Amino acid sequence: MKILKFGGTSVGSAENIKTLLSIVANEKLQSNPVVVLSAMSGVTNLLTDMAEKAERGEDYNNGIKEIENKHFEVIRALLPAASQNPVFTRLKIFFNEIEDLLQSVANLQELSLQTKDQILSYGERCSTFMVSHIATQTIQNAIYVNGAEYIKTDNNFGQAKVNTELTEVLINDFYQTNNSKVLFVTGFISSNSAGRITTLGRGGSDYTAAVWAAALNAEEIQIWTDVNGMMTADPRMVKKAFSLPELSYTEAMELSYFGAKVIYPPTMIPAFMKKIPIVIKNTFQPEFEGTYIKSDAKSSNLPIKGISSIDQISIINLTGSGMVGKAGFSGRLFSLLSREQINVVLITQSSSEHSITFAVKPTDAAHAISFIQKEFELELDAKKLELPEVEGNLAVLAVVGENMKRTPGMSGRLFSALGRNGINVRAIAQGSSEYNISVIIGKDDLSKAVNAVHDAFFTDLKRTLNIFCLGTGNIGKTLFNQLKEQMPFLASNNDLQVKVAGISNTRKMIFNTNGLSLADWESELDTNGEPADLANFVERMKGLNLPNCVFVDNTASEAPIQYYQGIFESSISIVTCNKKGNSADFAQYKSFKNAARKFGVDFYYETNVGAGLPIIRTLKELMMSGDKVARIEAILSGTISYIFNNFKGDAGFYETVKEAQDLGYTEPDPRDDLNGKDFMRKMLILARDAGYPLEASDVKIDNILPEACLNASSVEDFYKELQANAPYFEDLKNKAKNDGKVLRYIGKLEDGKVNISLQMVDDSHPFYMLSGSDNIISFTTNRYKTRPLVVKGPGAGAEVTAAGVFSDIINVGQNH
Numbered sequence: 001m002k003i004l005k006f007g008g009t010s011v012g013s014a015e016n017i018k019t020l021l022s023i024v025a026n027e028k029l030q031s032n033p034v035v036v037l038s039a040m041s042g043v044t045n046l047l048t049d050m051a052e053k054a055e056r057g058e059d060y061n062n063g064i065k066e067i068e069n070k071h072f073e074v075i076r077a078l079l080p081a082a083s084q085n086p087v088f089t090r091l092k093i094f095f096n097e098i099e100d101l102l103q104s105v106a107n108l109q110e111l112s113l114q115t116k117d118q119i120l121s122y123g124e125r126c127s128t129f130m131v132s133h134i135a136t137q138t139i140q141n142a143i144y145v146n147g148a149e150y151i152k153t154d155n156n157f158g159q160a161k162v163n164t165e166l167t168e169v170l171i172n173d174f175y176q177t178n179n180s181k182v183l184f185v186t187g188f189i190s191s192n193s194a195g196r197i198t199t200l201g202r203g204g205s206d207y208t209a210a211v212w213a214a215a216l217n218a219e220e221i222q223i224w225t226d227v228n229g230m231m232t233a234d235p236r237m238v239k240k241a242f243s244l245p246e247l248s249y250t251e252a253m254e255l256s257y258f259g260a261k262v263i264y265p266p267t268m269i270p271a272f273m274k275k276i277p278i279v280i281k282n283t284f285q286p287e288f289e290g291t292y293i294k295s296d297a298k299s300s301n302l303p304i305k306g307i308s309s310i311d312q313i314s315i316i317n318l319t320g321s322g323m324v325g326k327a328g329f330s331g332r333l334f335s336l337l338s339r340e341q342i343n344v345v346l347i348t349q350s351s352s353e354h355s356i357t358f359a360v361k362p363t364d365a366a367h368a369i370s371f372i373q374k375e376f377e378l379e380l381d382a383k384k385l386e387l388p389e390v391e392g393n394l395a396v397l398a399v400v401g402e403n404m405k406r407t408p409g410m411s412g413r414l415f416s417a418l419g420r421n422g423i424n425v426r427a428i429a430q431g432s433s434e435y436n437i438s439v440i441i442g443k444d445d446l447s448k449a450v451n452a453v454h455d456a457f458f459t460d461l462k463r464t465l466n467i468f469c470l471g472t473g474n475i476g477k478t479l480f481n482q483l484k485e486q487m488p489f490l491a492s493n494n495d496l497q498v499k500v501a502g503i504s505n506t507r508k509m510i511f512n513t514n515g516l517s518l519a520d521w522e523s524e525l526d527t528n529g530e531p532a533d534l535a536n537f538v539e540r541m542k543g544l545n546l547p548n549c550v551f552v553d554n555t556a557s558e559a560p561i562q563y564y565q566g567i568f569e570s571s572i573s574i575v576t577c578n579k580k581g582n583s584a585d586f587a588q589y590k591s592f593k594n595a596a597r598k599f600g601v602d603f604y605y606e607t608n609v610g611a612g613l614p615i616i617r618t619l620k621e622l623m624m625s626g627d628k629v630a631r632i633e634a635i636l637s638g639t640i641s642y643i644f645n646n647f648k649g650d651a652g653f654y655e656t657v658k659e660a661q662d663l664g665y666t667e668p669d670p671r672d673d674l675n676g677k678d679f680m681r682k683m684l685i686l687a688r689d690a691g692y693p694l695e696a697s698d699v700k701i702d703n704i705l706p707e708a709c710l711n712a713s714s715v716e717d718f719y720k721e722l723q724a725n726a727p728y729f730e731d732l733k734n735k736a737k738n739d740g741k742v743l744r745y746i747g748k749l750e751d752g753k754v755n756i757s758l759q760m761v762d763d764s765h766p767f768y769m770l771s772g773s774d775n776i777i778s779f780t781t782n783r784y785k786t787r788p789l790v791v792k793g794p795g796a797g798a799e800v801t802a803a804g805v806f807s808d809i810i811n812v813g814q815n816h
């Protein structure tokens with residue numbers, strides 16, 4: 001025999017009651033279930049509200065009308081007219097009794113807990129009477145049972161304690177003579193030895209179900225609610241939360257203690273004691289298997305079962321020498337708090353015994369402090385104890401699961417997820433059961449923390465990276481295309497989901513925490529974007545406080561650089577192809593590196609040198625393993641490389657530069673390429689990464705342009721000057737050709753000095769053979785001494801650059 005308990009929403013409307021009855025009818029095919037019902041959703045609140053209004057002498061009549069309508073609407077919808085009258089009549093009697101009670105409350109302007117229980121009891125009585133009567137239409141032998149008559153309690157109105165022995169006898173006696181029937185039992189309500197109504201407190205209908213199940217040794221309790229069982233986290237906070245197929249009783253207890261509102265486990269203890277399995281089912285999706293809570297839950301391979309949280313908590317810190325070595329101190333403290341009915345959520349004590357921290361509900365904090373001040377007055381006066389301090393605006397996050405037991409690395413995983421996301425942990429507690437690790441963090445960080453921790457533990461799910469992208473030009477646009485194309489690949493091969501949470505260019509900006517569509521981000525930005533505002537873009541990114549966050553700078557602008565430091569400080573990683581940051585003054589370059597390290601995030605800029613070619617990471621890996629760079633020789637301007645590779649035969653210089661620009665090789669301002677500045681930036685970044693604290697002014701640059709071209713005040717003028725100076729470039733070309741050589745613009749770092757020079761090289765030079773926008777770099781180091789390490793390939797262009805930015809982003813993802 002099974003106990004089926006339905007919550008408020010399941011009896012909340014005609015439609016839902018129909019579903020409920022079909023579930024009961026289906027169960028009846030196996031055996032007659034005992035059905036426990038709650039009040040219709042909203043009714044208990046209405047009754048409470050009316051009772052309180054009556055006590056204050058306010059008008060409460062609208063409430064009765066509302067309750068009446070709720071029930072009558074269902075009756076009219078589900079019963080044929082001829083069968084409605086007996087139900088109307090009985091409910092009318094109930095409503096009259098409620099009115100009488102409220103009238104006496106109003107007369108006395110006093111609401112005792114006893115009277116309140118009496119008033120609240122009508123919620124379950126009305127719903128259960130109504131549903132049982134409707135049930136008789138389709139279910140044979142359905143009867144109404146006032147559960148208050150069989151659950152006997154003490155006189156603790158509002159939260160009565162069950163007299164188990166007596167209750168079990170009464171339930172069994174009743175059941176013996178009625179087991180051929182389908183019993184519809186009121187949840188939540190009970191009675192004392194004098195027969196007065198009492199109630200079972202929070203989760204009371206679950207309690208009723210558990211008490212009946214224990215008394216009758218039921219084979220299972222089904223809790224029918226409106227969600228898919230117990231989930232790994234609150235689905236309103238964590239979109240990726242999923243339903244758990246099985247949990248142990250302990251895990252269910254731990255998960256529910258902090259937050260998961262599906263059941264209130266203390267009420268299930270009678271069932272736990274008798275090892276009766278509990279299954280949480282969804283009335284609105286009956287085919288869903290549900291979550292099984294049982295003593296022999298199959299051990300799953302999930303590292304944890306879930307993450308629960310409380311978003312409102314305060315902590316109280318007690319410090320002082322008076323505590324050291326005093327065995328009775330914490331005993332006194334916590335018996336005081338328990339005596340005063342202050343619920344302590346979590347406790348930590350440092351091993352020096354110099355301080356105790358405990359967490360309470362914010363509404364209890366002030367009381368706790370004043371009780372402590374009274375209790376420890378002597379110690380406070382003698383300065384053996386400091387005045388207790390309260391800290392508010394905090395939250396608790398707890399990871400829960402029996403698999404954590406004796407598994408090293410669990411707390412490591414928790415804290416590194418929190419650390420990488422810049423979440424400061426105020427206090428920590430781990431039960432010695434090792435089923436639960438709880439941390440106290442800032443309330444504003446809770447959602448970010450729960451999501452980051454969920455990603456860190458449930459690694460079979462796709463981890464989410466939230467990226468905020470600045471720049472939608474040549475590179476930015478190409479990156480979005482690549483991301484769009486590679487999404488399915490990333491999901492299946494890297495378990496990674498990249499969400500573009502914000503985009504800005506110089507005109508407009510837009511945000512979407514669910515991820516902007518990569519198919520139509522452009523029209524989305526145009527039509528729904530707000531005017532761009534860089535400071536605001538950065539502030540909003542920080543304010544959203546999303547987990548696993550990356551700022552991607554695809555501009556050529558100096559403007560974003562001033563925000564890098566603050567972005568790192570907010571524990572947000574940066575990926576950039578923009579060289580302006582790393583090539584400004586050395587102190588700033590250094591401070592970015594330090595900030596990224598200090599705040600535990602990544603700063604990746606592979607495309608600063610040689611676009612997607614693995615140059616920065618090659619150098620970094622050499623340096624990390626202790627190698628020393630003796631010399632770097634390199635061609636690092638894709639634009640100039642392209643020009644020298646194609647400025648041949650009849651080709652004109654001006655036309656070749658134009659081609660390079662059209663192919664997407666040049667900087668937004670092509671003068672930056674031709675005047676050597678872009679090359680200089682790359683050499684400077686390499687030299688710095690190789691350990692030389694150089695400034696831009698330390699780099700000597702051979703100029704390849706005539707004065708007039710260098711001085712051009714606009715790009716348009718620049719191109720005009722290139723045309724006007726055609727003979728100069730023709731001359732250069734012919735000179736090289738006549739000597740059987742090619743033109744090469746080569747950068748060199750040696751003995752800590754950097755220069756970039758125009759050279760004519762013959763076919764014996766390793767840089768002779770290049771084509772397209774090829775870059776080449778050769779590293780001579782302690783280990784690569786006689787033959788250098790060489791990297792060569794296309795060093796400019798939108799596809800290869802965006803690909804480099806893309807792989808930097810993926811690398812950040814791998815570190816999460």
Ligand SMILES: NC(=O)C1=CN([C@@H]2O[C@H](COP(=O)(O)OP(=O)(O)OC[C@H]3O[C@@H](n4cnc5c(N)ncnc54)[C@H](O)[C@@H]3O)[C@@H](O)[C@H]2O)C=CC1
Nearest residue numbers: 471472473474475505506555556557559578668796797801
């Ligand atoms: N083209 C190439 O082969 C390579 C380019 N790069 C770098 O890529 C970067 C981007 O180049 P392109 O895409 O060609 O430039 P672009 O001029 O096509 O696009 C730049 C984008 O940045 C936006 N932007 C500029 N300032 C901004 C600000 N303050 N706030 C918001 N948005 C702003 C612009 O609106 C535009 O959407 C440059 O830093 C360049 O050095 C790096 C390696 C190779």
Ligand SMILES: N[C@@H](CC=O)C(=O)O
Nearest residue numbers: 637638639666667796
């Ligand atoms: N404009 C640059 C592109 C890469 O940084 C170049 O030509 O090399």
Ligand code: NA
Nearest residue numbers: 606609611613
């Ligand atoms: Na590179």
